[in-house]
Amino acid sequence: MNEFEAIDLIVSRLGSAARGHNVVVGTGDDGAVVRFASDEEVVVTSDVLVEGRHFPKRTPGDLVGYRSVAVNVSDLVAMGSRPRYMTVALTMEAADKDWLYSFADGVRVCCMEVGLTVVGGNLTRGPKSVAITALGSVGADCYLRRSGANEGDDIWLTGRIGATSVALSRMADPASYSLEELMSKRHCDPVAAYFLPTPRVEFALQVSGMASSATDVSDGLASELKQLAKHSKCGMQVEVGVLEFWHETHIPKALNDDDSYELLFTANQAMRNEVTKVGESTATPLTRIGRVNSKTTNVVFLQDGEPLEVGRGYSHF
């Protein structure tokens, strides 16, 4: 199988995830041509997943495919945008037909779930990695940013954090898992939650008008809170006791080396009931975890009334 045959194989396996009504030119040319409405702004985000770092060696293609798309969707969600189009560039040492089929399946499942259309990509030989760029649409000036939190705002977090460290410590041979099996367990099994982060698309779209700032948890909650604090020029105080973890004994790790891809955001206290209602109507687990508490940019975790030392967050270098 050469490169062009492999690309044809992936595109055919993507099926309707590679076709959309605003796609003027899709896969198969030098570039894609896509259309946005005249009152929409375009959100762009790129993330690369490297084997052995963002997913274990021997991870089946469908889990790599789903996770790669979900990680990028998470950034679109954090900007308050609707997922629209994406390109996927896959690098691998050999064009393994079964793995490519499986990878395309995982990409397709996540794309269909969130409304993304694959419009292009690239296949290259080299150490295995997936580079995705996702485009979202948002009404003019309706996007969310890391800046914008105000003193007194509530701090909110969807879902549970800490899946990464629990999953990596409990995981069997990654090759033993499949998308089909894990899909039904993603809300109760940390391994499933790690491979298949739940995109919070509908929740974020409905809550975006109420939120003052937002980001997603891709480098640990501690680090993300620091980003909100820095960009918003505010302090953040979080009650560790109310946080929802996948496993209680991993708390320091869960606040740092964690990419749960949950949505972290702030909102005025007057919005508390509205925010809660959006959580209920979209069946999104939601916790009010603390408060924007000062004009200085420190982040404090309180456990039983005492500050907890949590470390520096994840860095690749």
Place this chain on the structure above:
Amino acid sequence: MNEFEAIDLIVSRLGSAARGHNVVVGTGDDGAVVRFASDEEVVVTSDVLVEGRHFPKRTPGDLVGYRSVAVNVSDLVAMGSRPRYMTVALTMEAADKDWLYSFADGVRVCCMEVGLTVVGGNLTRGPKSVAITALGSVGADCYLRRSGANEGDDIWLTGRIGATSVALSRMADPASYSLEELMSKRHCDPVAAYFLPTPRVEFALQVSGMASSATDVSDGLASELKQLAKHSKCGMQVEVGVLEFWHETHIPKALNDDDSYELLFTANQAMRNEVTKVGESTATPLTRIGRVNSKTTNVVFLQDGEPLEVGRGYSHF
């Protein structure tokens, strides 16, 4: 230097290449927000460059940066679009400050040359590679495609082909080259042409209304002609004698393992003078290399009146 410091360093070094007036939210958030005019369509293309495959080991950062941007611009050009925004995702084993500075310099130089603004990116640890997604804008229905060539059309090619094989066979230690030195030699030295492909932006924008189909030479001229033939459902006949090569003795290789990133396009014979004028007014070397000659999709290279066997084109697998 951690990941966030390294990203700050790159962004500051990009300078005005990371700022544009239609960039609503630039680097530093979960995603960028960019604006297109209401009568514009959005062209999207992604390409990954892997060390040891798309550029040699020990290549200085500025050459990797320039080449990575130029390769993506080449796809935007082939679609007849104007380069607008890009994201750049860099993967490397260690955050080497000097190399990052140099890389950012190369990205900046190419971006400024073609009018691209860097709006986001990613820095990950792993085997060295660069994944870029570039967005271009094009008037509604003004884009070019690989399809559209008609029987009797002229086939045109910008610049010279075959730099890749000549450059790789003549190259000294890649670490001995610099962007500054090669920039002035890109039109006379195959090593310079290999590292620094000349983006044909202005030429393509002016010629796009005259062209019937287009693509860029990223996998050898033979392979690209086959793509035009396949998508346009036409045959292509090219005179080897009129082709401009970097080195005559490498002809079979130059038609196959070659990523010169020149623009290959077809246009009605009635446009011949107009096309020539655009070449002259934009100082773009331009050759009429053959003709779309039939309704069958074969590609024939003629040398002294005899068909030349040229092989299958480059494939990664």
